[in-house]
Amino acid sequence: MxxxxxxxxxxxxxxxxxxxxxxxxxxxxxxxxxxxHGGERVAEAAAAAGVRIEEAPHGDLARRSRGGVxxxxxxxxxxxxxxxxxxxxxxxxxxxxxxxxxxxxxxxxPQNLGALVRSAHALGAHGVVVPKDRAAGITPAAFxxxxxxxxxxxxxxxxxxxxxxxHMKELGIWTVALxxxxxxxxxxxxxxxxxxxxxxxxxxxxxxxxxxxxDHVARIPMTGEVGSLNVAAAGAVALYEVARQRSES
Numbered sequence: 486m487x488x489x490x491x492x493x494x495x496x497x498x499x500x501x502x503x504x505x506x507x508x509x510x511x512x513x514x515x516x517x518x519x520x521x522h523g524g525e526r527v528a529e530a531a532a533a534a535g536v537r538i539e540e541a542p543h544g545d546l547a548r549r550s551r552g553g554v555x556x557x558x559x560x561x562x563x564x565x566x567x568x569x570x571x572x573x574x575x576x577x578x579x580x581x582x583x584x585x586x587x588x589x590x591x592x593x594x595p596q597n598l599g600a601l602v603r604s605a606h607a608l609g610a611h612g613v614v615v616p617k618d619r620a621a622g623i624t625p626a627a628f629x630x631x632x633x634x635x636x637x638x639x640x641x642x643x644x645x646x647x648x649x650x651x652h653m654k655e656l657g658i659w660t661v662a663l664x665x666x667x668x669x670x671x672x673x674x675x676x677x678x679x680x681x682x683x684x685x686x687x688x689x690x691x692x693x694x695x696x697x698x699x700d701h702v703a704r705i706p707m708t709g710e711v712g713s714l715n716v717a718a719a720g721a722v723a724l725y726e727v728a729r730q731r732s733e734s
Contacts, residue, residue: 490562490628491546491555493523497530498633499562504534506563511541513557521557553629565623568639570649573612574656576639580611583679584658585727588614590646590695591686592716595621599630600717601684606631606638608724609731614649614681617642647698653681660699662691663723665713667704674701676727677734684720 487508490499499507510531512524520528531538546555577584587605592598598621605613621627628635643649650660658679663671683699685691696702705714705722714722 487561488564488623488628489549489559489625491550491553491559491625492629492632493527493556493558494632495628495635496527496558496560498636499560500527500530500534500536502636503562504536507531507534507536508561508563509537509539511539511546511559511561513541513543513546513555513559515557524557527558550625550629553626565635567623568612568641570614570641570643570652572639573614573641577611577679582609582611582731583677584653584656584681585610585679585731586612586614586653586658586681587720587724588646588649588660588681588683589616589620590683590691591616591620591689592684593619593621594687595624595627596630597621597687597715597717598623599627599632599635601720602627602631602638602640603634604717604721604724606634608721608728610638610724610727612639612641614641614643614646616646617644620686646692646695650681650683650695650698654700659701661701661703662696662699663705663719664690664696664702665704665707667702669701669703670706671703671723671726672706672730674703676730680727682720682723682727684716684723687716 546559660681662683
């Protein structure tokens with residue numbers, strides 16, 4: 486089975502990171518009959534990787550991307566391979582760093598998922614953990630929002646979030662849930678230690694049982710009139726705080 490990836494950066498990163506998994510590249514010409522500049526870049530990368538290039542009929546990419554911004558570029562790629570939790574810990578060990586994970590407790594918007602994976606990869610996390618049920622999966626929209634990060638940042642799926650957190654705690658990883666009413670500010674915690682940040686769903690946040698399982702419940706200090714951030718923005722801020730502390734340790 487294959488998946489559809491669309492947009493300039495996601496397709497270029499797939500060709501760069503896993504060219505053997507790219508079945509074919511689909512390029513759409515504009516009304517003037519020419520490829521976009523991005524389309525030419527993808528064509529060059531595909532040719533260099535030995536990947537088949539095909540012309541897409543006008544409107545085909547819009548249909549397959551369900552109206553997403555495809556930039557005249559798409560690709561059929563081998564089915565996404567989820568990692569296992571030990572794979573993420575192995576990645577930390579290989580880099581000689583204390584584990585730094587992001588766990589998402591029920592994020593349902595694939596664009597938020599993609600944006601969070603992008604931030605996690607950019608800020609040095611060793612991977613992202615998501616539940617198998619009642620949460621967004623790795624869809625074309627998630628790939629587009631991740632802008633290529635999903636080709637580099639492993640994503641593990643777990644059956645039970647609380648059980649996964651308990652396992653992390655047994656391994657010496659501090660688990661930190663984010664909530665507006667957290668009893669400590671995030672910057673007060675030692676995030677240079679092995680850490681798993683836990684973010685909840687867009688509507689209700691981290692579930693009570695999951696929050697109870699975590700070692701800490703922390704908040705991002707807010708000074709404006711708006712009382713909270715959306716999950717993608719909150720995740721980016723929290724991930725940056727971990728990266729900042731680690732760069733200074």
